Amino acid sequence: MSMVYISIVIVVLLLIAVKWYDSQKKKNKVICVIESNCTGCQRCAKRCTRRVLEMVKNETGAIATVKYPDKYTACGDCLSKCKFSALKLIERVWQ
Numbered sequence: 770m771s772m773v774y775i776s777i778v779i780v781v782l783l784l785i786a787v788k789w790y791d792s793q794k795k796k797n798k799v800i801c802v803i804e805s806n807c808t809g810c811q812r813c814a815k816r817c818t819r820r821v822l823e824m825v826k827n828e829t830g831a832i833a834t835v836k837y838p839d840k841y842t843a844c845g846d847c848l849s850k851c852k853f854s855a856l857k858l859i860e861r862v863w864q
């Protein structure tokens with residue numbers, strides 16, 4: 770019976786470690802808009818509660834742009850909302 774408890778504890782610890790590793794990995798990432806794929810549907814900007822993304826007008830209509838990259842937390846909400854593969858994570862360049 771104690772083997773079952775030990776196994777459960779190991780699995781829980783592994784899950785915590787994977788989640789921590791994932792969050793550390795995402796810390797150095799920031800969202801980037803691939804303008805040629807963006808249709809201007811606004812799904813990402815509407816979803817973002819931190820207002821990282823904003824719509825800007827261009828010659829073909831409107832596209833998403835990253836207005837406040839410092840506020841980006843890599844929560845993934847915008848990535849999951851974009852159906853046009855117009856968002857991707859890139860390495861953050863610290864200045």
Ligand code: SF4
Binds near residue numbers: 812832833853
């Ligand atoms: S969800 Fe994708 S296609 Fe729509 S505005 Fe955002 S980046 Fe552009």
